[in-house]
Amino acid sequence: MNTYNILLASPGKAPDVLRSAATIMWQWASLLKGEDLTGKHFNRPPDGQFGSCAAQVVGFVKEVDDFSLSALVSDYANAGRMRDARRVFDSMVDPCSALWNSIISGYVSSGEEMEALVLFNSMRRNGIWGDFSAIANVLNAASSLLNVELVKQMHDHAFKIGATRDIVVSSALLDAYSKCQHPHEACKLFGEFKAYDAISLNTMITVYCNCGRIEDAKWIFNTMPNKTLISWNSILVGLTQNACPSDALDTFCKMNKLDVKMDML
Numbered sequence: 001m002n003t004y005n006i007l008l009a010s011p012g013k014a015p016d017v018l019r020s021a022a023t024i025m026w027q028w029a030s031l032l033k034g035e036d037l038t039g040k041h042f043n044r045p046p047d048g049q050f051g052s053c054a055a056q057v058v059g060f061v062k063e064v065d066d067f068s069l070s071a072l073v074s075d076y077a078n079a080g081r082m083r084d085a086r087r088v089f090d091s092m093v094d095p096c097s098a099l100w101n102s103i104i105s106g107y108v109s110s111g112e113e114m115e116a117l118v119l120f121n122s123m124r125r126n127g128i129w130g131d132f133s134a135i136a137n138v139l140n141a142a143s144s145l146l147n148v149e150l151v152k153q154m155h156d157h158a159f160k161i162g163a164t165r166d167i168v169v170s171s172a173l174l175d176a177y178s179k180c181q182h183p184h185e186a187c188k189l190f191g192e193f194k195a196y197d198a199i200s201l202n203t204m205i206t207v208y209c210n211c212g213r214i215e216d217a218k219w220i221f222n223t224m225p226n227k228t229l230i231s232w233n234s235i236l237v238g239l240t241q242n243a244c245p246s247d248a249l250d251t252f253c254k255m256n257k258l259d260v261k262m263d264m265l
Contacts, residue, residue, distance in 0.1 A: 066096040066098055069088060069092065069099060070096075070098040070099050070101070071102075073088050073089055073099060073103055073106065074105070074106065076088065076106070077102065077103070077105065077107075077110065082107065082110050082112070085102075085106050086103065089102075097130050100119070100123045101131065103119060104130075104138070105137045107119065107141075108137050108140050108144075113141035113142075113145050114141075117141055117142075117145075120134070120141075129161075132168065132169050135154055135157070135158050135163050136168050136172040138150070138154055139151060139154055139169070139172040139173055140172060142154065142180075143172075143175060143176035144179075146180050147180075148182055151173070151177060151180060151182075152185075154173075155173055155189075158173065164189075164192070165194065167195055167196075167197055167200070170200065171197060171200040171203070174203050174204065174207075175199070177189065177207075178206060178207050178210075183207045183208075184211075186203070186204070187204075187207065198224075198228055198230075198231070202231050202234055204216075204217075204220055205217045205231065205235055206238065209235075209238025209239075209241060210238075210241075212242060214239065214242040214244060217235060218247070221235040232251070232260050235251060236255070
């Protein structure tokens, strides 16, 4: 049986069924044999032309929406198959913002920050700045490369378009300044926050501890509604580094009482 019959049976809905078809097509032979696929996971892109049957579907369907292609790129990236993700991306003449974001995010997640920045610059040359997630991705790349000048440039751009009000972007900025050893910029930015999440609060505990503002770090920790393991480890390390042995011991005892498992510090 032609594996494309799934799509041929509903040509008007081809883009809508693309993801579902792509996830089962490499199991088609098993389905025909009547094998029980219960409990099997379809989260790994299959092999084949361009690296997957999913890519074959993309090449077969006449009109594939950009978001389905973006999801395909993301799936390849999540599986560590950036070569296949790049082939799908490069097959598009005029990639949309979602596709740019997916491929850039994939390279950042794969530890190929320089390639992510090269693509970001290409996106800008094509007149696309991307959405807030693109800014966060570039900030993550810049922080990994300790490129504080790029962090500042992205901060300026984020401020101009109102992206600093987004918790994901603001947390990425905070983390970038922290990793680039610019605590003063991080503290100033944190003072402008309108909302907080666990990531930003944990980051600031570390920032305050690193610049000797241990009381501020303790205040954040003590007022956090939901402390994570990272929160406990961060304050414990900070207390130790800032010559607060009694507070560190008290914190350690509280961790034991709450049965919080400590990381190797």
